[in-house]
Amino acid sequence: MKYLIFLLLLTSCSSPLKTNPRYSTDFHMHIHENIPNEDMEFDAKRALLAADSIGIRRALVLSRAYHAGLDAKEARKINEFVISEARRNPENLAPACGINPKSIFFQDELRFCRYQKVRVLKIHTMAAGMDLKREDDRKKLEDVLTEADKYDQTVIIHGNFPVKQRGNE
Secondary structure, eight states: OOEEEEEEEGGGBSSOOOOOTTOOOEEEEEEESSOOSOTTOBOHHHHHHHHHHTTBOOEEEEEOTTOTTOOHHHHHHHHHHHHHHHHHSTTTEEEEEEOOTTSTTHHHHHHHHHHTTOOEEEEETTTTTOOTTSHHHHHHHHHHHHHHHHTTOEEEEEOOOOOGGGTTO
16 A cells, blocks of 8 residues: 655644744644545545645655565655655645665665655654664664765654554664
């Protein structure tokens, strides 16, 4: 199944908000292609309607191609889907490629995303199977950050998720 995470930046709302210029607040939704009919799930069209209903004009769609266990073909397909969705509605959506620093193909995916002119990358350290207490995992993350910095790409890092067996991380 292909996934998108829909990140809506509240600072882009049409109504004025009190904001601290040192950080941004976000609201995000997970949207899926070919989802089951459930009230809590959104497809891309429904998410855009929701964003529009509260005055959000632009949103970033995040790929989940950072997950451990994906092969190069699966990760590429997910990133291509995100890019395609954003290009269908460029005035409202911008893409972010998912990158797994532990994958043997992360360099290829970085090059592909740069070639596609994607300016934002998403890394989810725990979903990628990383343990930042390990030096080799920290080095892999540093490699991605260094590469992204060379090309002035923004990197969004999600550090954890609630899983009991990994709660001490």
